[in-house]
Amino acid sequence: MQHLLDGLNEQQREAVMHINGPLMIVAGAGSGKTKVLTTRIAYLLSKGVDAFNILALTFTNKAAAEMKERIEKMLGNNEARNLYIGTFHSVFARILRAEVHRIGYPSSFTIYDSDDSRSVLKTVINELNLDDKLYKPNVVHSRISQAKNALMSPAEYAMDHHIQQEDMRSNRPAIAQIYQGYVARCFKNGAMDFDDLLVKMHELLKNFPEVLHKFQHKFKYIMIDEYQDTNAVQYEITKLLAAAHENICVVGDDAQSIYSFRGATIENILQFQKDYDDVRVVKLEQNYRCTQSILKVANEVIKKNIGQIPKELWTENESGEKIKLVRTMTDNDEGRFVADIIQEQKLRNHYYNRDFAILYRTNAQSRSFEESLRRMGIAYKIYGGLSFYQRKEVKDFIAYLRVVANTRDEEALKRIINYPVRGIGKTTIDRAIVTANENNVTLWEVLERAQEAGFKAGTLESIKGFVYMIKSFQTMLQTHNAYDVAVLIGKNTTLVKELFNDKTVEGLARYENVQELLNSIKEWTESPSNAEGEVGEKTLGVYLQQITLLTDADNDKEDSDVVKLMTIHAAKGLEFPVVFVGGVEETIFPSGMSINTREELEEERRLFYVAVTRAKHRLWLTFANARYRFGNLVQNEPSRFLEEMPEEFVDRSYAGGGARNQGGMGAGVERMQRSFGSTTAQAEKMYGPPPSKKKDAAPARPSYMPAQPPASKVVEHKPSANFEPSDTSNLQVGQVVEHQKFGFGEVTKMEGSAHNPIATVVFKTNGEKKIMLNYAKLRIVQ
DNA sequence: TTTCATAGCGTTTTT
DNA sequence: CGCTATGAAA
Numbered sequence: 001m002q003h004l005l006d007g008l009n010e011q012q013r014e015a016v017m018h019i020n021g022p023l024m025i026v027a028g029a030g031s032g033k034t035k036v037l038t039t040r041i042a043y044l045l046s047k048g049v050d051a052f053n054i055l056a057l058t059f060t061n062k063a064a065a066e067m068k069e070r071i072e073k074m075l076g077n078n079e080a081r082n083l084y085i086g087t088f089h090s091v092f093a094r095i096l097r098a099e100v101h102r103i104g105y106p107s108s109f110t111i112y113d114s115d116d117s118r119s120v121l122k123t124v125i126n127e128l129n130l131d132d133k134l135y136k137p138n139v140v141h142s143r144i145s146q147a148k149n150a151l152m153s154p155a156e157y158a159m160d161h162h163i164q165q166e167d168m169r170s171n172r173p174a175i176a177q178i179y180q181g182y183v184a185r186c187f188k189n190g191a192m193d194f195d196d197l198l199v200k201m202h203e204l205l206k207n208f209p210e211v212l213h214k215f216q217h218k219f220k221y222i223m224i225d226e227y228q229d230t231n232a233v234q235y236e237i238t239k240l241l242a243a244a245h246e247n248i249c250v251v252g253d254d255a256q257s258i259y260s261f262r263g264a265t266i267e268n269i270l271q272f273q274k275d276y277d278d279v280r281v282v283k284l285e286q287n288y289r290c291t292q293s294i295l296k297v298a299n300e301v302i303k304k305n306i307g308q309i310p311k312e313l314w315t316e317n318e319s320g321e322k323i324k325l326v327r328t329m330t331d332n333d334e335g336r337f338v339a340d341i342i343q344e345q346k347l348r349n350h351y352y353n354r355d356f357a358i359l360y361r362t363n364a365q366s367r368s369f370e371e372s373l374r375r376m377g378i379a380y381k382i383y384g385g386l387s388f389y390q391r392k393e394v395k396d397f398i399a400y401l402r403v404v405a406n407t408r409d410e411e412a413l414k415r416i417i418n419y420p421v422r423g424i425g426k427t428t429i430d431r432a433i434v435t436a437n438e439n440n441v442t443l444w445e446v447l448e449r450a451q452e453a454g455f456k457a458g459t460l461e462s463i464k465g466f467v468y469m470i471k472s473f474q475t476m477l478q479t480h481n482a483y484d485v486a487v488l489i490g491k492n493t494t495l496v497k498e499l500f501n502d503k504t505v506e507g508l509a510r511y512e513n514v515q516e517l518l519n520s521i522k523e524w525t526e527s528p529s530n531a532e533g534e535v536g537e538k539t540l541g542v543y544l545q546q547i548t549l550l551t552d553a554d555n556d557k558e559d560s561d562v563v564k565l566m567t568i569h570a571a572k573g574l575e576f577p578v579v580f581v582g583g584v585e586e587t588i589f590p591s592g593m594s595i596n597t598r599e600e601l602e603e604e605r606r607l608f609y610v611a612v613t614r615a616k617h618r619l620w621l622t623f624a625n626a627r628y629r630f631g632n633l634v635q636n637e638p639s640r641f642l643e644e645m646p647e648e649f650v651d652r653s654y655a656g657g658g659a660r661n662q663g664g665m666g667a668g669v670e671r672m673q674r675s676f677g678s679t680t681a682q683a684e685k686m687y688g689p690p691p692s693k694k695k696d697a698a699p700a701r702p703s704y705m706p707a708q709p710p711a712s713k714v715v716e717h718k719p720s721a722n723f724e725p726s727d728t729s730n731l732q733v734g735q736v737v738e739h740q741k742f743g744f745g746e747v748t749k750m751e752g753s754a755h756n757p758i759a760t761v762v763f764k765t766n767g768e769k770k771i772m773l774n775y776a777k778l779r780i781v782q
Numbered sequence: 783t784t785t786c787a788t789a790g791c792g793t794t795t796t797t
Numbered sequence: 798c799g800c801t802a803t804g805a806a807a
Binding site: 059060087088090091112113138185194195197198258259261262362363364365384418421423425426427548549551567568569572588589591592593594603607628630758770772774 | 783784785791792793794795796797
Binding site: 353367628629630632633758769770771772773776 | 798800806807
């Protein structure tokens with residue numbers, strides 16, 4: 001047993017060994033938090049606690065997988081596979097699978113990602129005949145999400161005076177109505193959004209005493225990582241679960257709370273001591289990650305925040321280099337500078353690509369870094385942005401799987417019903433949806449009984465074919481695994497073939513993405529357990545639920561030697577030898593959206609703290625005088641956070657003398673001012689004027705002259721006197737035809753299906769055109 | 783019914 | 798700037 005505790009400091013050991021009763025670990029950045037958590041679980045197991053009785057909630061699936069691996073190594077057996085470790089969302093998804101039938105959901109419920117949610121909202125907003133200019137899905141969704149995270153039902157939302165006033169003031173009084181419609185629609189679709197995974201879990205525990213009792217009894221020991229980033233639902237759930245044994249251990253750092261925008265409240269960790277009697281508090285204050293300089297800077301900046309748990313982080317590490325502040329002219333220069341330094345540092349200090357991380361406040365900032373790295377031939381990977389599973393072609397394929405697993409899923413159904421094209425167009429779908437709503441059945445049920453709805457013969461055939469196909473996939477699922485069915489789907493829908501035939505660069509990438517998806521299904525099907533160590537359940541539904549909850553980081557292959565680019569939020573919990581933080585400018589960092597209240601600004605500062613403390617050895621902070629935003633050059637002041645850093649640990653020699661060109665700077669100010677400049681005027685001198693906002697800034701022309709017609713001007717053709725459309729059903733390559741507008745031309749290619757033939761015609765006067773024979777009138781000349 | 787062009791809009795941050 | 802949501806032509 002002793003060896004488990006070896007190498008732990010006094011506080012860490014205390015945290016590990018306190019196993020009964022509530023425990024709060026205040027873990028500063030880089031203080032060995034993960035080590036403590038894993039050791040603590042191993043310690044519990046070694047004391048005879050059954051792995052089945054331990055629940056550990058982490059922030060990412062990757063963290064969960066890592067912890068499990070480390071515990072297995074420590075113990076030398078595979079007991080760890082029986083632990084319940086995962087994110088709130090994935091652990092609850094797993095529990096819901098078994099229990100959610102009680103509230104009318106299928107166990108293979110679909111999990112909607114933000115895109116799906118937005119799409120449902122759009123439908124609801126349209127059906128309520130509301131102005132979609134006013135009710136933007138994004139705005140509405142965040143409103144609903146906030147309500148859910150505060151455990152507020154649609155009815156309660158409608159009754160709440162404060163909320164109603166807010167919605168009135170923003171001229172959106174119908175959000176309550178939309179909320180209600182949205183919830184109803186999700187339920188009808190057998191689908192849950194991210195928030196529902198928490199809300200429905202809470203509902204089950206609250207309304208079904210037998211469920212609550214079962215899980216209270218099961219989870220005798222509960223651990224929650226990143227507790228400072230939990231929200232109200234998560235708080236309520238854990239409180240319910242822990243109520244029986246009160247063996248609850250939360251780990252967090254109030255200084256790193258950066259998720260208030262999704263309902264996280266720092267109060268949860270500040271109030272923990274009041275929630276339970278006899279809370280043991282352990283502070284981990286020794287940092288093992290950063291150099292003195294980095295840590296001093298971080299400490300000093302975060303001190304500007306008021307109302308924290310008092311603590312002073314210290315380290316025995318060497319002092320290291322000063323933090324380097326860098327000013328560049330534009331965002332493109334910033335990118336070039338960082339790429340240059342990476343190149344230089346690789347040579348000078350023998351770093352590998354994988355030792356570098358470039359962090360930024362917003363995803364949009366990745367572009368300039370990406371470009372310069374590519375130009376320099378430095379391998380990199382961008383985390384976040386749109387994930388693999390959000391790409392069009394992947395989502396399309398997955399939509400088939402989703403429908404097969406859950407035909408109630410209307411979003412997925414709408415996506416694939418006419419993809420690839422099978423003659424079920426918008427009119428047909430709209431009509432089917434109306435029928436479904438009128439009869440209060442699902443869209444799928446309408447399709448199943450299409451003959452009763454009175455579609456015309458051709459359409460009915462198409463629908464029948466589609467329904468038959470989906471049903472055959474479902475049948476196959478009973479005897480085959482998810483991978484086999486997926487391959488069959490790819491074949492039968494000609495979806496893979498279609499992508500394969502697209503030989504453009506993007507088409508090739510799309511094809512490869514679908515292949516990769518198939519591989520991932522195969523891998524998943526064949527591996528004995530899933531991300532949470534769940535053995536056995538290898539159904540299609542489970543697969544789909546899991547991938548929706550996956551992030552880029554979860555799929556990360558640690559072995560690849562690439563520079564990592566990500567937002568600071570995504571970098572939480574990670575560390576890198578060398579870190580660059582880009583765009584340290586007012587309106588970006590702190591974000592222009594978050595400078596209106598002290599609370600907002602303090603969260604930005606905590607974010608800055610997180611960014612700085614990701615670095616182990618070297619840290620560069622960069623900012624640009626001006627950067628391109630929506631196509632035009634705008635200038636920003638250096639971030640106010642730069643002024644808050646203690647001078648002695650900061651090297652400003654690349655920074656134009658001082659962050660804000662004011663007070664306290666050395667003699668360098670003027671020199672740097674001259675050589676770097678700081679105004680847009682100078683930026684324009686070097687890079688030309690910003691593109692004009694006006695569309696028509698081009699050559700002046702007298703107002704009486706009409707603007708140039710669009711480039712694709714048609715040379716007028718007067719149809720022959722005897723023009724009469726011919727029967728083109730047998731049109732052949734090589735025939736000469738006349739078109740009413742385009743004139744005479746020769747057919748060079750025939751393509752398209754029998755139902756929708758397309759002829760390519762090269763016209764004498766107008767060049768090559770693609771003509772759809774069903775609609776265009778052609779006279780065959782010879 | 784499908785495709786292609788363009789107008790308009792967006793950037794916090796994520797499960 | 799780059800994407801996507803709509804509408805006119807095919």
